[in-house]
Amino acid sequence: MSAGGTNAFAPGFYAGDRPKVVTSRFELEDSHTLQRYVATGGYEGLRKALARPATEVHDEVKSATILGRGGAGFPAGNKWALTPADVWPRYLVVNGDESEPGTYKDRLLMERDPHQLIEGCLIACYAAGLSQCFLYIRGEMALAQERVATALNDAYAAGYVGKNILGSKFSVDIVLHWGAGAYVVGEETALIESLEGNRGMPRLKPPYFPAAIGLYGQPTIVNNVETLSNLPWLMVNGAAAYTAIGTATSPGTRMVAVSGHVKRPGVYEIINGVTTFRDLLFGDEFCQGMRDGRTLKAFVPGGGSAPWFLPDQLDLPFEASQVGPAGSMLGSGAIMVMDDTTDIPKAALTLTRFYAHESCGKCTPCREGGTWLERILSRIVDGKGTDADLDQLFEVGESICPGSFPHASSERLGLGAVPFPYRMNTICFVGPSAYAPVNSALVLFREEFEARVTKRTHIPVTAVGAAQ
């Protein structure tokens, strides 16, 4: 397998010549097997962790500052520390319900290296005193479920999971659980509801973190697949080696998927904090520029929920403290690229339809507002919109997210950036996410909407006054 080419075992993944924390085995055909995992240093991190007191392991993770990879970017070690003292049992729920538009990395991590994830779960359970782990995999990911089930069965047989792990006093079960198709279940409290056998609707906040009250009312840590997959490497190499990669505020690596109108769309493990959007979209080791010699029109920097960026923002690095003030977020590490052939109102409609469709219906602004946004956009795209519809879109958005909504600065439009995040009238981010593409498209490309609502394709049946 050449370092420059795509990967026959993981289509879309390009290894490249960069440090590898979580994708080191992706190019091995049998990377998902226990035999290959152990032969390439697997479960050594667990052995090292168990040779130290749990609190020490927890401190090591804290000092590595592994930012949560699910979207919010909350440091994993600090999240574990939010559990109330002396309330038992505590649980670990692994969020493998990856479904944010544009995002895929957790699927590859589960398909290509399931033991790495399992080892990460065990290290987290040991460090934070979590006595049972539920590994929730998205329902539609059949291969990931098969690979993780096989890996778990093999790991149990070999004594890596279950009772008295590696002959120690550490015992924990990992239960494979799988969903059935619902985007909102990626929200951690909705995930817990789903795991309790209910409709996957987010819980009212506070409490803000399930670390206080989660699964069955007990303290529960919900971590993303990629976040946990970092832990085996961290245990073997130490926090100092981890923070030596990337920057002080965004250490380590992270997985990013770039899709859309680029020459070489792909999933890449990049150095956190320093790699810029320009590197990713135009760099030779990444996407190699726009397809067919086209020019870049706009890109979504952090999954379908993120406000859009223009070419003006290309030089921003993968660093939350810079991307936020610039008007968007890094989210789940998914970039969707639009070239100059893109029909902007239609692209916005595609995303808004997604969030309107995935609204769980619990909060009115999202349930009603999302649908309204979709309907109004639909009729604009169909050439049946009016001038008033454009204001109406802002008005509906205001009911979901009151006040100014984040957007990028634009030299061409003379616009200043409005920083992320927004205020919201909903429990979770599905509602605001339905508005993000609408707001971005309308603020940054208003002329395309105006052209759509003034150019009539339908001739009125009866001219005014003609009936008399």
Add this chain to the structure above:
Amino acid sequence: MARLTEENVRLAQEIISRYPRPRSATIPLLHLAQEQDGYVTEDAMAHIGELVGASSAEVYGTASFYEMFKFHPVGRYVINICGTMSCALMGAEDLMHHAEQKLGVKMGGTTADGLITVERAECQAACTEAPCLQTNYRYSFRVTPESFDALVDDLRAGRLNDEIPAHGVVARVRQHIPADKGAGVHAPEDVKAAPAWLDGKAAL
């Protein structure tokens, strides 16, 4: 229609035994029912309710929230064509139009021979390989009209029978925790103390 078979009840009980609360097994058991019959029947939902301690209405309430569960018979193969952003940018709409022509049904419809149901789906996490689709949750990447036709022809000729199980079967591998290897499952109210390894010493 059908309640769960004896063999599936045994599997159901094994699944339930892994959770501190039986109701957590609801979604896995719904998958088991769909695996058995190709869709989720009313009798199966009532049966699942009996097994996990919920009413059939509660089970239906959960089931109807999730996209994957079908309450009417569908084709042996359900083709889900992704229509979200990255796939839309790369021509998903044309692909859906082509699929409707090829199969002679609208999105959501089932072919006259009952073999194939085709649906518009949301993001399937293969965005760099757009446009993509799943057949019973198995991927096809960078789909063209030609490769779509080839897929349909292969399905019709039974050439993919080994790779793609009938609708309802998602994972073909089940987790199994041997009785002597498991750490043990306890209801939360039965756990009062910190786990044994939090004694300030190394576990190994």
